[in-house]
Amino acid sequence: MAVFLQSLISGILIGGVYALIGIGLTLIFGVMRVVNFAHGDIMMVGMYLTYLLFTLMGIDPFVSVLISFPLMFFFGGFLQKVFINRVLNAVAQNQILLTIGLGLIMSNTVMLIFTSDYKILTTSYSSSTIQVGGGVSISTPLLISFLITAAITAALGWFLLKTDTGQAIRATAQDRDAAQLMGINVSRMSVIAFGLGAALAGTAGALISPTYYIFPQVGGTFTLKAFVITVLGGMGSVVGATLGGILIGVTESMSAVYISSGWKDVVVFVLFLLVLLFKPSGLMGKSRT
């Protein structure tokens, strides 16, 4: 029982971080219909930013989220305005090529500056745990990142539902032309959406950095996970991405225990394939014409 609870809890906690990456990707797709292949690399930039703030200025990784969130927002906005905006009406393949190219530039620039050596952030609480009784322990840094993720998701939900800008973003995601006819500045919405997506990815990187290692090629694995989560949850659905993230986290964790560590990725992808076979638009997505 302890093993079951332990794997369930660690699955949920890490699923929270996955969800954050997925939400960022789904926002970008929902508003711009651009599949952002550089998403994992943006997360990687967030990780290195956190690393710099920690080693150069001694700022705790969780506290530095307050700094990295806005910085990554502006970075995302910059990327959108200068690069992505130009391909919004282009053929999908060109959009993909552009984002892949941007991702490559990001990871290789970071590799030139920092070398490929793995960096590990060690804080005073990196190895500490909270004992929950019954032999189950929760990793303190993971718990904190889950709580922060929950707070950010709640804030994002409030932003999208209750503020004018948030509603404008949702309108643009629903139907770009109609939104434009209603007087919404859709290009500004695209910039904000990409900025938000990048900020969320960068924050996910910041949150996971105390428990993982940092290296320039880390983006690739997370881009792939983000895709699985986003498609699983339904492209464009924030709630779907949240559910998808937690589902993937728990699946990975459980299959590592009950099947084998080496097979957990296979289980995740099989699950993904099954959802696509029986509900192609994803768990919460609506079928698009």
Next chain:
Amino acid sequence: MRKHLLALGAVLALSPCLMAQKIGVINSMSGPEAPIGENITNGIKLADEDLKKKGINLQLVWEDDTGKPQISMSAMEKLATRDNVVGVVGPYTSACSNAVAKLAEKYRVPLLIPAAAKEEITRQGLKYVFRMNAPADKYASSLIDAAASLGKPKSIAFIYENTDFGTSTTKTAKEYVARKGIQVVADEPYPKGAADYRSTLAKVKSKNPDLVFMVSYVADAILLMRQSKEVGLQPQAFLGAGAGFTTTEFAKERAISENVISCTQWTNDVNWPGAKEFGARYKAKFGKEPTYHAACAYASMMIMAETAKNAGGDRAKTRDALKSGKWNGVMGEVQFADYDGFTNQNNHQMLVQQILQGNYETVLPAKFATKKAVYPFPKWK
């Protein structure tokens, strides 16, 4: 005219001494294995200095394989065909070394592997491939014997990375524990670079193993121990089979590395000729303690260069000289012999060390030990 001919004759006569030996190096200088690859690079640089003092000039051709076997294969092709090196020292990882070994045989370039563990590399009857370090079966036997001599373990759990290094070391360890009557209660391979081992470790914890045997590279070793502490895995001993468990990065993580036992090819307090001086010199020059990889690489380059020079830069003669030679240096006695199904394998004595107060201390075999081992593993704070 006479004077010119005389001068020319003198130069030609002296030229073998002035001619630099062109030796290739394949190493993981960037990428995930770079922290360990750095030790190999520095060991070779120290060897280069010492060889110059002996009058042997080297022209080293450095190739970075970034830890990927396919890149080390193309590096080998380049060294063998375009650069025309007399011999190659390297690569680092088992996966890369195994990939390159067959190419070395094909191109008939003597290859001296400094630190790769996978047994099969020198079990293929390849005449041009030599290995300096003790292979995986020794990693397993030295660790298990150490644990058996310190306590009475009855069960063991294996957690290992799933490429050549991890799988071959674990396979041979499982065979060894079967002979020793220790039961295997968990067998968990993991993909390199995974973020979260907590559920795997919780599963291992529930089986209550006396020993936890881990085979990992640098980054995974740190994460595994951190997460072992989190889930409260409490065996009689943590056994780390080389690589990630022998680096300074690992020892620096005091909260999680203390009292971990690992096996190693070399430590800086063993009484092989020049070993202590090598350690001190490395630390003075590069600012940190060397891992065993540095000593293996140093010895390999010294041997390769001297042999190549004496063979006049001829590949076949160098190979023969490597086969028949005997050396005694920082790695102790070195001889590449055929035994037990191995070809050109140096029957190297492995050492067992433990991290005590943040430092690696040799604890076994007794004749080399500097401190007494701490056993069983104390309770996590």
